Amino acid sequence: MIVSKKSVRDLPPYEVKQRPYLLKLDANEGKNIFAADLTAALESLKSDPAINLYPDSDSRRLRLAMGNYLCVNPENIVVGNGSSEMIELIMKAFVDRDDPVLSFEPTFGMYARYCKIYGGQFVGLASKEDFTWDLGVMIKKAQAWRPKIIFLCNPNNPTGGFVVKASVKELLDAVSCPVVVDEAYAEFATDSLVREVDMHKNLIVLRTWSKALGLAAIRLGCLVANRQITAIINRIKAPYNLNGLSQHIGARVLDSKEKISAYVAEVKKERQFLFEGLNLLAVKPYPSQGNFIFFHALIDNLAKKLAEQGILIRDYGGSWQGYYRVTVGERWENQKFLEALEGLINDEKGKIATKNP
Numbered sequence: 001m002i003v004s005k006k007s008v009r010d011l012p013p014y015e016v017k018q019r020p021y022l023l024k025l026d027a028n029e030g031k032n033i034f035a036a037d038l039t040a041a042l043e044s045l046k047s048d049p050a051i052n053l054y055p056d057s058d059s060r061r062l063r064l065a066m067g068n069y070l071c072v073n074p075e076n077i078v079v080g081n082g083s084s085e086m087i088e089l090i091m092k093a094f095v096d097r098d099d100p101v102l103s104f105e106p107t108f109g110m111y112a113r114y115c116k117i118y119g120g121q122f123v124g125l126a127s128k129e130d131f132t133w134d135l136g137v138m139i140k141k142a143q144a145w146r147p148k149i150i151f152l153c154n155p156n157n158p159t160g161g162f163v164v165k166a167s168v169k170e171l172l173d174a175v176s177c178p179v180v181v182d183e184a185y186a187e188f189a190t191d192s193l194v195r196e197v198d199m200h201k202n203l204i205v206l207r208t209w210s211k212a213l214g215l216a217a218i219r220l221g222c223l224v225a226n227r228q229i230t231a232i233i234n235r236i237k238a239p240y241n242l243n244g245l246s247q248h249i250g251a252r253v254l255d256s257k258e259k260i261s262a263y264v265a266e267v268k269k270e271r272q273f274l275f276e277g278l279n280l281l282a283v284k285p286y287p288s289q290g291n292f293i294f295f296h297a298l299i300d301n302l303a304k305k306l307a308e309q310g311i312l313i314r315d316y317g318g319s320w321q322g323y324y325r326v327t328v329g330e331r332w333e334n335q336k337f338l339e340a341l342e343g344l345i346n347d348e349k350g351k352i353a354t355k356n357p
């Protein structure tokens, strides 16, 4: 019998359900704002870079464009196949067997997943009842656990909660291990730590092309940190880790800053619309700085019932049963989702009314 190494023996595969849909509001993907630019980008690929040659192993042009977009030095950036590759590289670089890795729960599932694959021990601290975080608790626990890495998803997926810079900086100063601030949704939030990596010995910021830039299909993400940290990551990163097509497209779109900011402004407006709409219904939405809203609803199998109408949202099991995450869509999508939700809430009221006449 072939057996895997111990750490992954009971790891379930990461399953992504492929379902037919009308509205896809389950994975926080951005809108396809670069559709027109992509044709030109692909056209110019016929000559540059030549597809028979290996791509630039250091992704220089892409890092230059991203450095320009983020206002950071390209030397502070390492790029890869989505933030997912960056999360894996961080575990690879800093986690030995049984080493603790600290974060809050609920949060992005990839931290626990990659931690487990590399034999580490993931410790998810409880959020407060309203899903905000007490970083003072994190500091105390870090002193007790001595983690090898701390992960903060900011804004947090799935809750949308946000920790201000000053609090994150207190954490950075209080602990000695690397603190990874996953800023996948930073464009939709009020603040970012990305320009401060040179001021902290232990700050790692993650950014992605998958959300505000609307390019989830080409799998692009990056890590931003001081040069001591990028040197460590560059030591273990695979050569030519990023394919030439993604490097090429990813760099080109970053020239269109106005398109990105116009889209971000639209999402923020629609987030407000969706939040107010949810607030008027018998559900509890939580304030969000991402392109999604987390809410609680007392309807059994809500996600399944919505999916039957072609509307996909994300649901949660275990301790977070009854909680859902919906991506902020365009106005018509948000309206359609709210109408469908209202319909299901009314059905539920009807059921209760017939049960208790």
Ligand SMILES: *Cc1c(COP(=O)(O)O)cnc(C)c1O
Pocket: 028, 081, 082, 083, 084, 085, 108, 153, 157, 182, 184, 207, 208, 209, 210, 211, 216, 219, 220, 221
């Ligand atoms: C969507 C998301 C990412 C992006 O992952 P990619 O691999 O870059 O597509 C990273 N972190 C969080 C918290 C996310 O929600």
